[in-house]
Amino acid sequence: MAIFSKTCEYAIRAVLYIAHKSTLGIKVGIKDIAAGIDSPELYLAKILQDLSRKGLINSVKGPNGGFYISDTSLARPLSDIVEAVDGNALFTGCALGLKQCSAVNPCPLHNQFKAIRDQIYQVLNVNTIGTFNEELVNGILSLKK
Amino acid sequence: MAIFSKTCEYAIRAVLYIAHKSTLGIKVGIKDIAAGIDSPELYLAKILQDLSRKGLINSVKGPNGGFYISDTSLARPLSDIVEAVDGNALFTGCALGLKQCSAVNPCPLHNQFKAIRDQIYQVLNVNTIGTFNEELVNGILSLKK
DNA sequence: TGAACAAAAGATAAAAATGTCTTTTAATAA
């Protein structure tokens, strides 16, 4: 098992790709995005529809249409994407699947995993969608392969 | 998405339950385990068959039979269970699903998630199957609800 | 206007994870 679902992996990579293009003033089509992050085009389309409905990204139809992202959305944390796609089980759920994570009735891993969960949330909350644009432009960071 | 698959959650809870009973010198049947960790009995049976084949736990058939765990297995780290069930994607895979996690071709989250991955491994490697027995006996820790 | 373009929406399909049922095998004890 990976940390995120496949859907969420695609979602984060795609949003970062769109963000990167958006700061260059370019709207980008689904075909381009799918190629840019190496994901199945039609599946990704579904994911982006969902993110668009939820207001994380924007889109326009027709010629010269495509996906883009507003400056205010650029400032949103990555945790917003994760929460929209995978929910918040990663941030609040019990590591061993107990119905309720709590210090009152803790599972054996409670203390140590609470710290890890908090660190995961911290990383995803501190880093915004726009955080990585410079390194993406410079080709230091990768979204495919 | 949770950190572990449902299968892995059941596996860890069940192994800790068996370990707890084993240190009391008791072999325990599938029905008892399933009740003790609140999991579907027949699904858990499949999981334990697998762990038994892989040598993490032991079993005997017939009257007074059931599952138990050897002292040497009690000393094995929890990471062995996770690796047996979920593989090692959690420990070595790219957070964003790139085919290969590497510092040469890093995804945007590489550095920060490498640290988190290492911490997860650390926790699971330091804690053995037998680590929690005392607190389980004392009822301080919980494996169900 | 209307032709072309591109995302949205809805319907299916395939694969993987989770859960259940039935039969078989092995151990124990009477």
Place this chain on the structure above:
DNA sequence: TTATTAAAAGACATTTTTATCTTTTGTTCA
């Protein structure tokens, strides 16, 4: 030895996740 017990094994079913296909809606531009 035979009956009973309990796990192992194999087959099957359901649900969720991932992926694809088709039709519709909205936008742009000639």
